[in-house]
Amino acid sequence: MLGPLTIMVVYSLWRVENFSVVQNVSFDNYAYLIGSPIYIWLTAKALLYGAIVTIVTLIISVPVAYFMARHIGPRKGLVVTAILLPLYTSELIRYFAWRTILGTEGMLNGALLRLSVISEPIEMLSFSPVAVIISLVHVYLPFMILAIWVALEALDPALLDAAMDLGARPIRMFGKIVLPLAMPGIIAGVLFVFIPVTGEFFGVNMMGGTTGFTITNAINDQFTSAFNWPLGSALSYMLLLSIGVVVAVFLVIVSRLRMVRNYVGREV
Amino acid sequence: MMRDRPALRGSPFLASILVAVLIFLNAPVVVLMIFAFNNSPIAYTWTGFTLKWFQELASDRMLVTWGHSFIVSICVVVVSTIVGTMAAYGLVRYSFRAKPLVLALVFIPIIIPRMIVGLAVLLMLNYLGVPRSLFTVGLGQTFYVLPFVTIVVASVIVTFDRRLEEAALDLGARPWTVFRRVTLPLIKNGVYAGALVAFILSFAEFTISYFLSGTKQTLPTLIYSEFRFLITPKINALSTTIVIITVIFTIGAELIRQRRALGAQQ
Numbered sequence: 001m002l003g004p005l006t007i008m009v010v011y012s013l014w015r016v017e018n019f020s021v022v023q024n025v026s027f028d029n030y031a032y033l034i035g036s037p038i039y040i041w042l043t044a045k046a047l048l049y050g051a052i053v054t055i056v057t058l059i060i061s062v063p064v065a066y067f068m069a070r071h072i073g074p075r076k077g078l079v080v081t082a083i084l085l086p087l088y089t090s091e092l093i094r095y096f097a098w099r100t101i102l103g104t105e106g107m108l109n110g111a112l113l114r115l116s117v118i119s120e121p122i123e124m125l126s127f128s129p130v131a132v133i134i135s136l137v138h139v140y141l142p143f144m145i146l147a148i149w150v151a152l153e154a155l156d157p158a159l160l161d162a163a164m165d166l167g168a169r170p171i172r173m174f175g176k177i178v179l180p181l182a183m184p185g186i187i188a189g190v191l192f193v194f195i196p197v198t199g200e201f202f203g204v205n206m207m208g209g210t211t212g213f214t215i216t217n218a219i220n221d222q223f224t225s226a227f228n229w230p231l232g233s234a235l236s237y238m239l240l241l242s243i244g245v246v247v248a249v250f251l252v253i254v255s256r257l258r259m260v261r262n263y264v265g266r267e268v
Numbered sequence: 269m270m271r272d273r274p275a276l277r278g279s280p281f282l283a284s285i286l287v288a289v290l291i292f293l294n295a296p297v298v299v300l301m302i303f304a305f306n307n308s309p310i311a312y313t314w315t316g317f318t319l320k321w322f323q324e325l326a327s328d329r330m331l332v333t334w335g336h337s338f339i340v341s342i343c344v345v346v347v348s349t350i351v352g353t354m355a356a357y358g359l360v361r362y363s364f365r366a367k368p369l370v371l372a373l374v375f376i377p378i379i380i381p382r383m384i385v386g387l388a389v390l391l392m393l394n395y396l397g398v399p400r401s402l403f404t405v406g407l408g409q410t411f412y413v414l415p416f417v418t419i420v421v422a423s424v425i426v427t428f429d430r431r432l433e434e435a436a437l438d439l440g441a442r443p444w445t446v447f448r449r450v451t452l453p454l455i456k457n458g459v460y461a462g463a464l465v466a467f468i469l470s471f472a473e474f475t476i477s478y479f480l481s482g483t484k485q486t487l488p489t490l491i492y493s494e495f496r497f498l499i500t501p502k503i504n505a506l507s508t509t510i511v512i513i514t515v516i517f518t519i520g521a522e523l524i525r526q527r528r529a530l531g532a533q534q
């Protein structure tokens with residue numbers, strides 16, 4: 001993979017003149033991108049989708065993973081299979097499924113109409129940021145749940161009993177014991193969700209229509225219709241760089257959290 | 269039993285969240301499968317049971333595409349399982365100066381959006397003058413699948429007792445014999461699991477395949493080009509078939525593994 005990525009760097013330094021690639025090394029592409037508010041806004045939008053979907057999946061996954069680790073003994077295999085099952089279908093098929101469920105003439109609108117909850121189909125359901133977020137949460141939720149669940153499997157029930165005996169209230173127990181132990185899983189889950197969602201192309205494209213347009217659409221345009229591969233490569237690196245910066249900031253903040261410091265300190 | 273009691277208090281609430289999540293995760297695919305048998309050509313009004321959408325699937329073009337998908341996935345499984353097992357073994361067992369480099373090589377595709385993996389490979393192929401084909405699809409998919417296989421196999425290698433290998437070496441076995449007779453049987457389950465993960469990921473992969481496929485398509489790229497603008501129940505039938513075949517494949521692999529394991533015990 002280092003080979004292809006290096007070639008991409010080289011490409012991003014070239015230029016297109018009269019529909020052919022000129023192999024002159026310069027930073028013109030990057031200078032152009034930094035000066036254009038559209039590309040910066042599209043990158044910010046991709047990061048925003050990444051952040052929203054990550055936060056939603058995280059909020060859902062922590063209680064689910066905790067429950068799986070603590071309370072379901074013999075049926076665990078079954079539950080894990082049920083969580084993994086959607087992964088057997090291509091994400092493409094799942095986007096199609098959501099499109100037909102959320103579409104203006106789709107199932108959800110049909111059901112709501114029949115139940116007289118609404119009098120006219122909700123246009124908002126299809127091709128909207130809401131549709132993008134629902135379907136991306138659906139596609140990436142299993143990764144977050146599994147990452148946190150694996151971390152929480154290591155949780156010794158005796159710890160919670162001891163805390164309980166010493167009079168700790170559930171919220172305090174959660175903050176002092178469960179969350180610190182889940183932290184490695186949470187970090188892994190956040191990376192597994194945030195990076196691919198931010199770089200998601202077909203999901204935002206198929207579910208969001210024009211409102212879903214992010215930097216990935218711009219990259220795709222440069223490669224498939226504008227045939228400006230150097231600019232497309234520079235855009236790709238702008239995306240990678242911004243993902244890298246956000247991830248680095250996230251990791252720095254997490255490593256400064258008191259609970260993580262305490263936990264790591266105890267281990268050492 | 270006693271131990272479970274304290275935390276049980278919050279559990280009806282947590283249990284209902286779990287159930288809701290399981291429904292949310294599986295409902296879209298189930299809905300899709302039910303409506304594959306719907307008589308109406310309009311997507312979501314039920315008018316009666318039919319198998320006609322499945323019959324329409326039995327076209328030559330569709331069967332050829334199934335063949336393409338299987339060929340690509342089987343090649344990806346073979347290559348990524350062998351390379352992934354070697355990488356996992358090397359990374360867990362040995363320390364060497366180039367280790368960070370190998371780690372980076374194996375794991376970079378996992379921390380990069382798939383679209384960029386596909387485009388970077390496309391640029392390289394273009395640079396080398398290699399035309400797009402099923403081979404390039406397989407190549408791109410292997411980059412993407414390899415880290416997952418490596419993680420699965422490595423997670424098994426770290427659990428087994430290293431002294432077993434050392435004992436065999438001390439008794440005069442050659443390294444290759446040790447690997448074949450001691451290590452491999454012990455990590456066999458991990459290798460199987462890795463191969464299965466590779467198959468599932470590869471068979472469903474779309475983004476990388478989209479950028480790297482030439483005139484010959486795999487199933488997901490065919491779905492995209494056929495149904496992008498016009499959604500018909502045919503896509504439900506096709507998706508249903510894909511899910512069923514993937515599940516059969518998975519169960520089959522699991523059964524073979526269990527029978528082998530039983531045979532080995534006897």
